[in-house]
Amino acid sequence: MITKAELSGLILAGGQGRRMGGRDKGLEPFAGHPLVVHVRERLVDGTAELMINANRHLERYGAFADRVVIDEEGGYQGPLMGIYSGLRASRTPWVVVVPCDSPALPRDLVLRLLAGLGDADIAVAHDGDRLHPVVALIRTALVDDLGISLAAGERKIDRWYDRHAWCQVDFSDCPGAFANLNTVDDKQHLEVALRKELPTA
Numbered sequence: 001m002i003t004k005a006e007l008s009g010l011i012l013a014g015g016q017g018r019r020m021g022g023r024d025k026g027l028e029p030f031a032g033h034p035l036v037v038h039v040r041e042r043l044v045d046g047t048a049e050l051m052i053n054a055n056r057h058l059e060r061y062g063a064f065a066d067r068v069v070i071d072e073e074g075g076y077q078g079p080l081m082g083i084y085s086g087l088r089a090s091r092t093p094w095v096v097v098v099p100c101d102s103p104a105l106p107r108d109l110v111l112r113l114l115a116g117l118g119d120a121d122i123a124v125a126h127d128g129d130r131l132h133p134v135v136a137l138i139r140t141a142l143v144d145d146l147g148i149s150l151a152a153g154e155r156k157i158d159r160w161y162d163r164h165a166w167c168q169v170d171f172s173d174c175p176g177a178f179a180n181l182n183t184v185d186d187k188q189h190l191e192v193a194l195r196k197e198l199p200t201a
Helices: 035-041 058-062 079-089 109-116 140-151 157-161 184-194
Strands: 007-013 049-054 067-069 094-099 122-126 131-139 166-170
Touching: 007 035, 007 079, 007 109, 049 058, 049 079, 058 067, 067 079, 079 094, 079 131, 079 140, 079 157, 094 109, 109 122, 109 131, 109 166, 131 140, 131 157
Parallel strands: 007 049, 007 094, 049 067, 122 166
Antiparallel strands: 094 131, 122 131
């Protein structure tokens, strides 16, 4: 079993937030806290180090992480570049990756990904209906292969996963936990739906 000392957390917050008017989604207020704080709570107790992949507002993100990791290459190239940058920066053999805009992720997310990994190199959350490629446990040793894929122009996470031994982890008991907030309306609707479950102070 992978131990906490062998595991880092990586929150992907390096996007442009185009569908939210260019706002930095991870810092958007949600139930009294920035979105990234809710996501951080799902990782911090189960990992040896918490990293946030960000490309702006680095000092603000620094208050919520052990380290802030910027993309290895500029130009907002998408989440696969964020994953690569986090794997490159990781000091542990495994990394749990999550997006910054899913504030209701299961609180036992890390434990369940670890339990479902088996002999695979990548474990990806599946909500019973669809896969969530940016919620995953990834072996850090795959970083060089990912660098090669990126250099060849690959930007699709699922296509890169298909190059490796990967598995789905069943989260069909809590599909709503993977709701992500792409627009202001998404944020408002989920905040109302989860008001009783999320801290407000």
